[in-house]
Amino acid sequence: MSTVISNRDVLLFIPNLIGYARVIASLLSFVLMIFSPEQWSTAIILYLGSFTFDLFDGMAARKFDQCSEFGGLLDMITDRCSTLGLFFVLYGEYGSESRDDYFQLYRILFMMLAILDISSHWCQMYASASLQLHHKSTANNSDRFFLVRFYYQCYPFFGYCCVSAELTYVTMYVLGHATIDGNGKLFIDTITFLLLCCVPGCAIKQIVNVSQLLTSTNAVATSDANVKNKQS
Numbered sequence: 001m002s003t004v005i006s007n008r009d010v011l012l013f014i015p016n017l018i019g020y021a022r023v024i025a026s027l028l029s030f031v032l033m034i035f036s037p038e039q040w041s042t043a044i045i046l047y048l049g050s051f052t053f054d055l056f057d058g059m060a061a062r063k064f065d066q067c068s069e070f071g072g073l074l075d076m077i078t079d080r081c082s083t084l085g086l087f088f089v090l091y092g093e094y095g096s097e098s099r100d101d102y103f104q105l106y107r108i109l110f111m112m113l114a115i116l117d118i119s120s121h122w123c124q125m126y127a128s129a130s131l132q133l134h135h136k137s138t139a140n141n142s143d144r145f146f147l148v149r150f151y152y153q154c155y156p157f158f159g160y161c162c163v164s165a166e167l168t169y170v171t172m173y174v175l176g177h178a179t180i181d182g183n184g185k186l187f188i189d190t191i192t193f194l195l196l197c198c199v200p201g202c203a204i205k206q207i208v209n210v211s212q213l214l215t216s217t218n219a220v221a222t223s224d225a226n227v228k229n230k231q232s
Contacts, residue, residue, distance in 0.1 A: 010068050015061035018053055019074040025050035026082040033089045033173070040177040044170060050082060051166055080121055086169050087114040093176045116206065120213035127216040130223060145211040161208060164201025171195040 010016070025046045032043035057075060061067045087110045094106035151158055171191050178188055 010070055013066040013068060013071060014064050015057040015066055016071050016074060018057040018060060019071065019078060022050040022053050022078050026085060030085045030089060044174060054079065080118060083117055084114055090169060090173060116209050120209040123216040124212050127219045130220060145215045147208055148211050148215055151208045160201050161205040164198040165205040168195060168198040168202040
């Protein structure tokens with residue numbers, strides 16, 4: 001006789017517990033970034049810890065056979081809100097009164113990146129849900145732009161884009177706080193080099209997001225057209 005699983009059991013699945021820890025780590029990192037900017041290094045460790053554990057909750061879900069729709073929702077909400085939170089912090093950091101007018105352009109950049117990130121993933125999820133498919137599945141992305149299909153089907157490329165994007169934002173935050181006197185020229189040069197290495201992957205991620213936004217909205221419009229044609 002199979003064991004009956006309750007909603008409480010699902011909420012306490014091991015990968016979901018890891019997900020809750022990710023949420024707490026992200027929130028703590030933002031609290032430190034905003035209220036205790038001198039503890040920027042601790043904030044970055046917490047943020048990167050949350051980002052890194054995204055890998056382990058998926059591994060735990062497969063290992064313990066605890067994959068769930070709730071876990072997928074928690075994972076995506078944590079990913080998107082964490083990135084959005086860092087955009088918010090960067091928007092304030094690069095738009096402070098101590099910065100010159102040149103840095104004000106970064107505020108527009110961070111705002112547009114936040115809008116693109118949320119809208120593209122929301123439309124992708126909405127299109128997938130309307131078709132009752134997983135947003136990363138081959139079937140769901142069969143009619144998408146080739147770059148979107150490659151992004152979800154090639155895990156190394158997917159990982160490269162996601163990691164590069166996050167590290168781009170993280171290194172920009174670090175460079176806004178690290179000083180040569182306090183951290184050393186080698187540290188600054190290393191972080192700058194890491195930023196330059198990550199920017200191409202981050203740029204590709206934005207192209208994927210634009211493609212994902214356009215093709216997912218087109219998929220929804222195509223579905224609407226098919227429904228209307230069947231009704232006529």
